[in-house]
Amino acid sequence: xxxxxxxxxxxxxxxxxxxxxxxxxxxxxxxxxxxxxxxxxxxxxxxxxxxxxxxxxxxxxxxxxxxxxxxxxxxxxxxxxxxxxxxxxxxxxxxxxxxxxxxxxxxxxxxxxxxxxxxxxxxxxxxxxxxxxxxxxxxxxxxxxxxxxxxxxxxxxxxxxxxxxxxxxxxxxxxxxxxxxxxxxxxxxxxxxxxxxxxxxxxxxxxxxxxxxxxxxxxxxxxxxxxxxxxxxxxxxxxxxxxxxxxxxxxxxxxxxxxxxxxxxxxxxxxxxxxxxxxxxxxxxxxxxxxxxxxxxxxxxxxxxxxxxxxxxxxxxxxxxxxxxxxxxxxxxxxxxxxxxxxxxxxxxxxx
Numbered sequence: 001x002x003x004x005x006x007x008x009x010x011x012x013x014x015x016x017x018x019x020x021x022x023x024x025x026x027x028x029x030x031x032x033x034x035x036x037x038x039x040x041x042x043x044x045x046x047x048x049x050x051x052x053x054x055x056x057x058x059x060x061x062x063x064x065x066x067x068x069x070x071x072x073x074x075x076x077x078x079x080x081x082x083x084x085x086x087x088x089x090x091x092x093x094x095x096x097x098x099x100x101x102x103x104x105x106x107x108x109x110x111x112x113x114x115x116x117x118x119x120x121x122x123x124x125x126x127x128x129x130x131x132x133x134x135x136x137x138x139x140x141x142x143x144x145x146x147x148x149x150x151x152x153x154x155x156x157x158x159x160x161x162x163x164x165x166x167x168x169x170x171x172x173x174x175x176x177x178x179x180x181x182x183x184x185x186x187x188x189x190x191x192x193x194x195x196x197x198x199x200x201x202x203x204x205x206x207x208x209x210x211x212x213x214x215x216x217x218x219x220x221x222x223x224x225x226x227x228x229x230x231x232x233x234x235x236x237x238x239x240x241x242x243x244x245x246x247x248x249x250x251x252x253x254x255x256x257x258x259x260x261x262x263x264x265x266x267x268x269x270x271x272x273x274x275x276x277x278x279x280x281x282x283x284x285x286x287x288x289x290x291x292x293x294x295x296x297x298x299x300x301x302x303x304x305x306x307x308x309x310x311x312x313x314x315x316x317x318x319x320x321x322x323x324x325x326x327x328x329x330x331x332x333x334x335x336x337x338x339x340x341x342x343x344x345x346x347x348x349x350x351x352x
Contacts, residue, residue, distance in 0.1 A: 099170030143268030161219025172229030
């Protein structure tokens with residue numbers, strides 16, 4: 001039986017969902033919803049959806065739709081997720097799960113009451129290289145992973161629009177791109193319970209709309225005058241098992257280049273995910289760098305989303321729990337919220 005899908009939100013991220021559903025033989029794209037009817041209609045026409053809505057509540061009222069992807073502004077993720085679950089739909093919600101921990105707990109309760117599947121769109125987990133490395137982690141190749149560090153630096157990468165409006169986004173680079181690498185490291189480390197967070201955020205440079213000679217991605221509602229999110233942040237995250245994660249992220253920074261680094265270290269070896277995959281091991285009293293033979297050295301965005309969507313469809317069909325369930329969305333929101341809280345207080349935030 002084919003799973004009938006509705007996609008709510010037809011902005012840039014939805015394209016990855018729409019084309020991945022289109023490529024999956026076990027589902028059918030039934031509807032697209034967006035506040036902008038023309039944009040929704042264009043997406044429906046391009047990917048073959050039957051129906052177009054401008055009100056997500058009308059889409060959720062359609063009994064023929066089994067599941068939805070939520071690709072809207074962050075401030076609506078929790079609200080739409082809860083409404084979808086209450087309407088009996090399975091849910092794939094883009095990261096972050098919500099803007100605040102309280103909203104995340106409300107979604108978790110709705111999942112419990114509904115008995116439906118909710119999967120959080122931590123797409124980095126589904127990249128082929130991440131799946132490969134996770135299998136090595138589970139096989140004990142690296143021993144105990146006790147330290148990770150991630151750096152995602154954009155020198156001029158503030159998309160503006162809703163991304164820079166905290167009332168809609170919930171924050172800047174921490175909640176937009178930091179969430180990806182924080183989750184990826186935490187997932188690889190075995191999802192330990194967070195113990196404390198000490199963080200700093202800075203708002204020194206702003207949107208930097210005056211900069212010339214460099215192109216940039218701009219949100220559809222780009223407005224250089226609207227910017228109340230952080231430029232950059234750094235954090236030290238400690239876990240109950242003694243492991244730690246050091247992370248820094250930026251939208252805007254006087255750096256010589258954009259940079260993405262994700263590295264994890266264990267008792268028997270270590271590995272790097274970004275900028276390219278390499279594994280470090282010890283064999284016969286020698287230290288070895290091993291480069292696996294794969295289709296790509298780095299993340300493959302299209303394949304990662306395809307893998308994520310395929311996993312969601314399979315979870316809906318079989319009832320099997322996804323590898324990025326609601327519980328993980330809640331835990332990551334606890335970390336993100338603690339980063340902002342610690343920075344605001346100028347002090348470490350601890351968890352019981």
